[in-house]
Amino acid sequence: MNKVGIAAFGLVKFSLEDKPVESLLLHSVKSLFENxxxxxxxxxxxxxxxxxxxxxxxxxxxxEISGIEPKIAHSVENLCNSGxxxxxxxxxxxxxxxxxxxxxxxxxxYDSPGKILEWDKSRGEYSHPIYWASIFTKSYKQKxxxxxxxxxxxxxxxxxxxxxNPNALQSEDYTIEDILNSKKVTExxxxxxxxxxxxxxxxxxxxxxxxxxxxTDCPIxxxxxxxxxxxxxxxxxxxxxSMESSTIAARNALTMxxxxxxxxxxxxxxxxxxxxxxxxxxxxxLASEGKGMTIVKEGISSNNFKINPRxxxxxxxxxxxxxxxxxxxxxxxxxxxxxxxxxxxxxKKGLIHNMAxxxxxxxxxxxxx
Amino acid sequence: MNKVGIAAFGLVKFSLEDKPVESLLLHSVKSLFENxxxxxxxxxxxxxxxxxxxxxxxxxxxxEISGIEPKIAHSVENLCNSGxxxxxxxxxxxxxxxxxxxxxxxxxxYDSPGKILEWDKSRGEYSHPIYWASIFTKSYKQKxxxxxxxxxxxxxxxxxxxxxNPNALQSEDYTIEDILNSKKVTExxxxxxxxxxxxxxxxxxxxxxxxxxxxTDCPIxxxxxxxxxxxxxxxxxxxxxSMESSTIAARNALTMxxxxxxxxxxxxxxxxxxxxxxxxxxxxxLASEGKGMTIVKEGISSNNFKINPRxxxxxxxxxxxxxxxxxxxxxxxxxxxxxxxxxxxxxKKGLIHNMAxxxxxxxxxxxxx
Numbered sequence: 001m002n003k004v005g006i007a008a009f010g011l012v013k014f015s016l017e018d019k020p021v022e023s024l025l026l027h028s029v030k031s032l033f034e035n036x037x038x039x040x041x042x043x044x045x046x047x048x049x050x051x052x053x054x055x056x057x058x059x060x061x062x063x064e065i066s067g068i069e070p071k072i073a074h075s076v077e078n079l080c081n082s083g084x085x086x087x088x089x090x091x092x093x094x095x096x097x098x099x100x101x102x103x104x105x106x107x108x109x110y111d112s113p114g115k116i117l118e119w120d121k122s123r124g125e126y127s128h129p130i131y132w133a134s135i136f137t138k139s140y141k142q143k144x145x146x147x148x149x150x151x152x153x154x155x156x157x158x159x160x161x162x163x164x165n166p167n168a169l170q171s172e173d174y175t176i177e178d179i180l181n182s183k184k185v186t187e188x189x190x191x192x193x194x195x196x197x198x199x200x201x202x203x204x205x206x207x208x209x210x211x212x213x214x215x216t217d218c219p220i221x222x223x224x225x226x227x228x229x230x231x232x233x234x235x236x237x238x239x240x241x242s243m244e245s246s247t248i249a250a251r252n253a254l255t256m257x258x259x260x261x262x263x264x265x266x267x268x269x270x271x272x273x274x275x276x277x278x279x280x281x282x283x284x285x286l287a288s289e290g291k292g293m294t295i296v297k298e299g300i301s302s303n304n305f306k307i308n309p310r311x312x313x314x315x316x317x318x319x320x321x322x323x324x325x326x327x328x329x330x331x332x333x334x335x336x337x338x339x340x341x342x343x344x345x346x347x348k349k350g351l352i353h354n355m356a357x358x359x360x361x362x363x364x365x366x367x368x369x
Numbered sequence: 370m371n372k373v374g375i376a377a378f379g380l381v382k383f384s385l386e387d388k389p390v391e392s393l394l395l396h397s398v399k400s401l402f403e404n405x406x407x408x409x410x411x412x413x414x415x416x417x418x419x420x421x422x423x424x425x426x427x428x429x430x431x432x433e434i435s436g437i438e439p440k441i442a443h444s445v446e447n448l449c450n451s452g453x454x455x456x457x458x459x460x461x462x463x464x465x466x467x468x469x470x471x472x473x474x475x476x477x478x479y480d481s482p483g484k485i486l487e488w489d490k491s492r493g494e495y496s497h498p499i500y501w502a503s504i505f506t507k508s509y510k511q512k513x514x515x516x517x518x519x520x521x522x523x524x525x526x527x528x529x530x531x532x533x534n535p536n537a538l539q540s541e542d543y544t545i546e547d548i549l550n551s552k553k554v555t556e557x558x559x560x561x562x563x564x565x566x567x568x569x570x571x572x573x574x575x576x577x578x579x580x581x582x583x584x585t586d587c588p589i590x591x592x593x594x595x596x597x598x599x600x601x602x603x604x605x606x607x608x609x610x611s612m613e614s615s616t617i618a619a620r621n622a623l624t625m626x627x628x629x630x631x632x633x634x635x636x637x638x639x640x641x642x643x644x645x646x647x648x649x650x651x652x653x654x655l656a657s658e659g660k661g662m663t664i665v666k667e668g669i670s671s672n673n674f675k676i677n678p679r680x681x682x683x684x685x686x687x688x689x690x691x692x693x694x695x696x697x698x699x700x701x702x703x704x705x706x707x708x709x710x711x712x713x714x715x716x717k718k719g720l721i722h723n724m725a726x727x728x729x730x731x732x733x734x735x736x737x738x
Contacts, residue, residue: 060601096464232429
């Protein structure tokens with residue numbers, strides 16, 4: 001298969017602002033062009049929009065207002081996992097030879113219709129993701145004798161790390177006590193253990209090797225891709241203490257990249273709620289079942305930024321359609337040694353884990369420099 | 370590039386029924402499995418949903434209710450051109466090696482939010498597609514001295530042909546007089562010259578050569594792909610009497626397939642309104658500028674079903690997200706010599722033309738047996 005990688009990126013600061021989705025998309029693309037002086041509009045063969053917004057025809061709209069006339073142009077939607085799906089779709093357009101460069105722009109507003117799971121009728125009135133997260137939290141704590149004080153460490157670490165991310169929604173520092181004393185939103189979960197839907201945008205350019213060599217001196221290659229959908233409704237998942245789709249996606253991505261979990265130097269994972277971080281670390285194979293918190297604690301004691309360097313979804317905010325793209329940009333910047341005060345030591349291989357709706361579907365990417 | 374083709378199809382009759390989009394998607398997949406006895410659920414690596422419906426996470430929902438656990442799963446949206454974009458996306462997943470087989474299911478309800486172009490603020494209150502179609506009709510008639518009686522022939526032919534399509538919305542036969550005397554909806558257009566948004570579903574399986582050989586004795590190959598987006602708002606298109614994106618997409622698809630327009634034996638094209646048929650024939654290169662009606666008239670006098678054999682959008686109905694897939698299924702069936710009373714003589718090469726929003730974006734596919 002031909003080498004495919006990332007040539008450029010753009011970001012729009014995460015916020016709670018009331019901006020039109022078209023404006024967020026446009027500004028992510030403007031930022032990408034500013035970051036890549038050699039790029040011209042004629043280089044772009046495809047424009048994919050990743051969002052949960054209800055507006056139609058957003059890819060041609062973004063193309064027109066950006067002055068791009070692409071071949072390929074459409075929207076991609078898969079709830080919180082939209083951005084990672086759009087990146088894999090862009091990869092396939094380039095790897096198949098249908099395109100040399102595909103621009104992926106993700107954007108969301110704080111009031112995204114993807115925030116609630118109205119489609120899962122089995123949930124009754126419990127349509128907010130916090131209800132599956134509460135069941136996951138309760139199961140995980142019971143099965144592995146994990147305490148509230150342990151899980152609060154995820155939020156503590158990710159908020160602390162997000163202070164070094166200029167693009168993050170918030171830059172507040174919270175103590176473990178602040179987190180444990182924050183408002184209880186369900187019996188199991190406190191407000192500061194939840195990511196927040198927000199406004200934001202992120203864009204990335206996926207290109208062939210030939211095109212990447214023209215555009216950047218620091219190419220980053222996509223060497224592993226794994227995806228899995230096990231269901232849509234989360235009650236089909238009989239184990240609430242592990243994430244099957246993430247385990248399968250991670251295994252396939254690591255196999256494709258010929259990479260062992262221990263070789264990974266930096267990881268972005270989908271911590272929509274605090275319990276998701278240890279569960280994702282176990283799915284990736286970095287810890288055995290029930291031992292994910294060991295890695296979180298190591299990260300805190302060594303302050304090494306290895307896991308969720310930009311602050312994760314809890315620290316950075318969660319603009320649904322932009323999240324998978326922003327996660328990928330963070331690993332790109334890390335591998336380019338361009339992550340400022342978030343930089344980990346000499347990373348060679350990084351992984352992105354994204355998922356949707358109680359891990360009923362997952363996407364995992366491996367990047368290398 | 371590896372050969373990629375179509376292994377199976379499924380259809381849900383076009384109607385004005387009030388059915389949930391999930392049901393339409395499911396029944397298109399059920400029909401596909403019934404048509405392909407060798408296919409198992411484990412064969413399917415990807416499930417793409419093509420629709421303008423606002424519901425989220427429809428691909429995992431369809432996967433769960435169909436009993437499929439795919440790797441790749443997301444929705445694709447590009448207004449009327451969604452289905453063709455989803456087919457090209459599926460092609461790229463297979464051609465890149467990320468998948469062996471990708472199921473594309475398109476469905477729409479009669480009340481689709483894609484029916485009006487609310488996103489184009491420059492239209493003011495004229496958000497219904499009939500307004501661009503009226504401008505196209507007026508320009509085309511003036512520039513090429515074409516009469517209302519000429520354009521009515523498109524509707525006459527396509528309604529007549531749709532009577533042989535058991536999947537069509539309507540099976541009424543109309544005389545030229547019926548069409549010319551039907552209700553005037555704008556100064557330029559009559560009701561029977563317009564396609565009708567309707568309820569319907571269509572599914573198709575895109576597979577690698579190896580997988581296709583296991584599944585069918587009548588493989589159909591996708592040999593040409595062309596796509597172009599010139600803008601989103603149609604007023605950027607300064608020529609209202611030709612369709613630039615369609616011309617570019619057709620040229621690229623025919624070049625990729627190493628095929629001349631005159632070699633095409635059967636064609637499905639996007640006749641959302643009567644004037645679109647001669648304009649599309651000119652874009653494809655089958656007639657010179659302003660001469661598209663010659664081909665329509667030839668089709669009527671010889672009753673050869675070459676252009677829009679299933680009755681086009683005007684005759685068969687237009688369930689937005691399903692249309693591009695249903696068009697492709699028709700050409701597939703023609704090339705398999707399996708189109709019953711719609712069959713053209715010994716076809717070898719067929720073309721599908723689909724577009725959205727006043728031809729601001731177009732997709733053209735060439736298929737061969």
